[in-house]
Amino acid sequence: MRISDYPFTQEAAEHVRGLGYSLESLLGKTSFKGVRGRAAERVAGALSGTISDTK
Numbered sequence: 001m002r003i004s005d006y007p008f009t010q011e012a013a014e015h016v017r018g019l020g021y022s023l024e025s026l027l028g029k030t031s032f033k034g035v036r037g038r039a040a041e042r043v044a045g046a047l048s049g050t051i052s053d054t055k
Contacts, residue, residue, distance in 0.1 A: 007039075 003012045016026075026032055045051040 003009070003015050006012055027036070042051060
């Protein structure tokens with residue numbers, strides 16, 4: 001299992017926390033802008049039933 005494939009698991013949360021990232025840094029830092037964009041696309045895809053496997 002790749003943690004990045006299952007970002008909402010407890011294991012993923014613990015991994016990110018262990019790296020020293022906070023929710024505020026993930027939501028606010030410019031360096032995570034691309035990640036937030038991909039996350040928004042995946043949520044939109046899930047809602048429409050068209051999740052893409054491209055990264």
